[in-house]
Amino acid sequence: MLGIVEQGLILGLMSIGVFISFRIVNMADLTVDGTFALGGALCVRLFSLGLNAPVSLLLSLLAGAGAGILTGFLHRKLKINVLLAGILVMTMLYSINLRIMNGPNLPIPKTSVSASLGTFEQVAGKDPLADLFEPSAPAAAPQKEIAKHRTFENIFLGTADGQDLLLLSAIVLICVALTGLFLRTELGTALRGFGTNPSGLESFGLPKTLMTLLGLGLANAFVSLSGGIFALYSGFADVTMGQGMIVTGLAVVMLGEILFVRRKLVYGIFAPILGGIVYQGILAVVMRYGYRIGFRASDMKLLTALFIVAVIGFGLIQTKKRMKGKFRLSTIFGGGVGRD
Amino acid sequence: MIKLSDVSVVYRKGEENEKCALKNATLQISQGDFVIIVGPNGAGKSTLMKVLLCELAPTVGTYYLNGKSMRGFSVTQVARWVGRVFQDPNSGIFPDLSILENLSIASKKGVRWLRFRSCPQKAVSLLSLLGLGLEKNLNTRAGDLSGGQKQALAMIMAIISDPKVLLLDEHTASLDPKSSVKVMELTRQINEQFGITVVMITHNMPFAEQYGNRKWKIEEGEVYEYEYRPPVCLTRSENPFPLVGDQRRCAPKCV
Numbered sequence: 359m360l361g362i363v364e365q366g367l368i369l370g371l372m373s374i375g376v377f378i379s380f381r382i383v384n385m386a387d388l389t390v391d392g393t394f395a396l397g398g399a400l401c402v403r404l405f406s407l408g409l410n411a412p413v414s415l416l417l418s419l420l421a422g423a424g425a426g427i428l429t430g431f432l433h434r435k436l437k438i439n440v441l442l443a444g445i446l447v448m449t450m451l452y453s454i455n456l457r458i459m460n461g462p463n464l465p466i467p468k469t470s471v472s473a474s475l476g477t478f479e480q481v482a483g484k485d486p487l488a489d490l491f492e493p494s495a496p497a498a499a500p501q502k503e504i505a506k507h508r509t510f511e512n513i514f515l516g517t518a519d520g521q522d523l524l525l526l527s528a529i530v531l532i533c534v535a536l537t538g539l540f541l542r543t544e545l546g547t548a549l550r551g552f553g554t555n556p557s558g559l560e561s562f563g564l565p566k567t568l569m570t571l572l573g574l575g576l577a578n579a580f581v582s583l584s585g586g587i588f589a590l591y592s593g594f595a596d597v598t599m600g601q602g603m604i605v606t607g608l609a610v611v612m613l614g615e616i617l618f619v620r621r622k623l624v625y626g627i628f629a630p631i632l633g634g635i636v637y638q639g640i641l642a643v644v645m646r647y648g649y650r651i652g653f654r655a656s657d658m659k660l661l662t663a664l665f666i667v668a669v670i671g672f673g674l675i676q677t678k679k680r681m682k683g684k685f686r687l688s689t690i691f692g693g694g695v696g697r698d
Numbered sequence: 699m700i701k702l703s704d705v706s707v708v709y710r711k712g713e714e715n716e717k718c719a720l721k722n723a724t725l726q727i728s729q730g731d732f733v734i735i736v737g738p739n740g741a742g743k744s745t746l747m748k749v750l751l752c753e754l755a756p757t758v759g760t761y762y763l764n765g766k767s768m769r770g771f772s773v774t775q776v777a778r779w780v781g782r783v784f785q786d787p788n789s790g791i792f793p794d795l796s797i798l799e800n801l802s803i804a805s806k807k808g809v810r811w812l813r814f815r816s817c818p819q820k821a822v823s824l825l826s827l828l829g830l831g832l833e834k835n836l837n838t839r840a841g842d843l844s845g846g847q848k849q850a851l852a853m854i855m856a857i858i859s860d861p862k863v864l865l866l867d868e869h870t871a872s873l874d875p876k877s878s879v880k881v882m883e884l885t886r887q888i889n890e891q892f893g894i895t896v897v898m899i900t901h902n903m904p905f906a907e908q909y910g911n912r913k914w915k916i917e918e919g920e921v922y923e924y925e926y927r928p929p930v931c932l933t934r935s936e937n938p939f940p941l942v943g944d945q946r947r948c949a950p951k952c953v
Binding site for chain 1: 772773774775777778781782788789790791792793794795799800802803804806807810811812813814815841855856859
């Protein structure tokens with residue numbers, strides 16, 4: 359149960375990014391699949407190199423923001439459709455992630471790096487076969503770098519005693535609070551305005567490009583951060599870990615909005631968090647009992663995509679019904695506040 | 699205040715289907731003028747508006763605002779001096795935001811920072827001039843207002859930050875007759891009491907006859923003036939009423 363909530367919180371954090379791009383900035387940003395893996399890859403790589411976890415996460419967050427800004431730049435400055443711009447950056451990130459990890463995946467070292475893990479050359483400072491033909495070549499001094507010990511431990515213990523949950527909850531709450539505060543500022547309000555009327559914002563002296571870069575940067579920063587947290591939590595990063603994340607994120611956002619539609623807490627940012635926990639719960643149930651009716655874990659992506667289709671279809675029907683209702687109200691009562 | 703010197707706009711220049719939307723327009727608008735522009739569809743009215751908004755650079759000629767050439771200026775830069783309201787009531791407001799948040803965005807021009815938003819008293823006072831009671835429902839979602847209310851809010855938002863010129867492109871076209879009259883009265887108030895220069899495009903001939911001190915007609919890209927009266931409003935320096943000052947003397951009409 360703890361694991362479900364913990365993973366739900368990570369998923370929720372990622373979905374805040376999707377929420378910002380799809381709901382606040384109103385842009386279908388597909389960079390998410392790439393930035394989630396970027397966050398994971400970079401975080402694990404930096405952690406392996408000896409940086410502590412918070413700094414690794416912070417740098418992953420900044421890298422994610424950079425990827426989002428690149429998408430925004432391609433969209434605004436090179437006039438590439440935002441969907442295509444997202445796909446392009448996502449594709450670039452696939453190669454970049456492979457480079458960062460130097461392979462398709464990278465585990466977090468469980469023990470600190472020590473000299474015993476070094477190769478013979480590193481430890482002895484000479485080639486093991488060097489003496490074979492050339493007698494008594496003096497041994498070079500052992501390399502100093504490998505003597506460095508990484509003293510930082512993973513912030514996630516994986517002990518299932520609630521400590522990870524506490525830490526994750528704190529991270530999520532801080533992120534939600536900071537985002538909520540940001541959206542209350544002049545810049546945050548302008549960003550929300552941009553999502554609802556981009557051209558209108560220009561007439562108040564705010565360039566569309568700036569708001570696009572800000573919105574997509576912020577969204578991908580969240581996704582990358584959650585990718586980094588996921589990698590630290592699960593102990594590895596994989597180049598395919600972001601695959602289908604955009605669809606999952608959308609499903610989580612929609613699920614959250616359906617379940618908590620009446621309580622638009624902190625501009626609706628809480629909905630993805632709660633949606634993430636519920637989604638993870640459903641996933642756990644499906645994986646545990648679904649086999650009885652023929653489900654496989656791999657069917658979850660199909661179910662998620664179908665869920666989004668169903669929610670959009672249902673939403674359309676509801677809107678049509680509401681419009682009919684509005685028409686009736688305005689016919690009976692005439693114009694006024696609250697009616698079109 | 700506004701001067702167009704021999705301005706021409708040619709679409710698809712050099713191509714087979716080249717079109718000259720504005721031909722050698724030489725115009726001058728003084729402070730406090732209320733200019734009405736009429737003309738058939740495709741005559742070049744919206745092109746002229748785009749030039750004034752810096753959405754479109756003239757192919758030939760120069761556009762001056764306050765004696766300064768606007769060549770190279772962007773829409774966001776010119777927004778400092780120019781307010782605009784278009785035909786679609788949703789285009790001038792932010793429908794998903796509350797009235798308060800709308801006013802907060804409009805009360806400042808240019809880049810915003812991380813200061814907590816506020817709604818200046820000036821904005822609320824202006825809103826109360828409408829007489830629609832919107833100032834009592836500041837947390838109402840702007841998208842839930844009626845078309846006339848949205849357009850009135852858009853106009854208030856356009857003038858909050860004290861622009862020199864207000865550009866209106868068929869801003870009453872999508873409203874019912876009653877709301878149109880109210881919005882036109884608000885337009886007149888803005889021009890006469892606040893001294894803001896108004897340039898308005900309309901297809902509504904009764905409005906074109908009733909309002910404005912300068913009447914222009916555009917036909918096939920050529921602009922000519924067919925009526926002129928001295929402006930009703932006082933110039934801003936002579937205006938005893940600040941933008942939101944003594945509201946008793948402003949005597950707002952119920953809009």
